[in-house]
Amino acid sequence: MPAMSHAFGTPGWAAALRAEIEGSAEYRRAGAKWGVGFNGNILLAFEADPGLGCPVYLLLRLAAGSCADAAFVDDGRHPEAGFTLRAPFSLWREVLERRLPAPAAIMSGRVAVEGDKMRLLRHTAAARAMLDCAASIDTDW
Numbered sequence: 001m002p003a004m005s006h007a008f009g010t011p012g013w014a015a016a017l018r019a020e021i022e023g024s025a026e027y028r029r030a031g032a033k034w035g036v037g038f039n040g041n042i043l044l045a046f047e048a049d050p051g052l053g054c055p056v057y058l059l060l061r062l063a064a065g066s067c068a069d070a071a072f073v074d075d076g077r078h079p080e081a082g083f084t085l086r087a088p089f090s091l092w093r094e095v096l097e098r099r100l101p102a103p104a105a106i107m108s109g110r111v112a113v114e115g116d117k118m119r120l121l122r123h124t125a126a127a128r129a130m131l132d133c134a135a136s137i138d139t140d141w
Contacts, residue, residue: 005138009046009056009072013137017060018070020133027133028065031126035063038119039082042130043073044092051141052089062130083115093141095131102131 006013021027034040040063046056057076061068077084091110094100103124105111113120120127 005140007140011072013139014058014070014072016137017058017134018067020136021060021062021067021070021130024129024133027067027126027129030129031062031065031123034065034123034126035082038116039080041080041082043076043078043081043084045076045084045086046089046092047086049088049090051093056089060130081115083113083120085111085113087111096135096137096139098135102128 004016006016042060042062044058044060046052046058048055055076057073057078058070059073059078059081060070061080076086085106087105087110091100091105095102095105095111102111106113106120106127
């Protein structure tokens with residue numbers, strides 16, 4: 001059965017991401033210590049640019065190798081987010097289409113990190129696995 005395509009920015013896309021993360025043995029292993037003893041919720045901020053008319057924000061509730069919820073939210077400074085990864089939509093699209101490695105985008109400063117950057121860097125494998133799950137979604141841009 002072919003994979004179902006999901007429109008980016010919709011509840012269906014967020015649900016598909018949660019399912020990918022929950023089904024990923026790689027994320028379960030790499031993220032086992034993420035969010036344990038600290039707030040591991042991540043807000044992905046897709047900032048407006050020529051490819052996206054208005055900003056879109058995705059809140060991932062992540063802890064101990066699991067994703068309790070993934071939902072698009074209205075607030076770019078969500079109170080439940082322990083970390084925010086903020087970049088223009090076109091840059092996120094490069095990451096999600098596997099044309100740009102996320103760690104390189106973060107290290108170069110092209111993705112702004114709000115939160116404890118050193119803690120995030122200590123968990124690079126978890127971040128990479130989570131974004132790999134996002135890149136696995138058949139996305140209708």
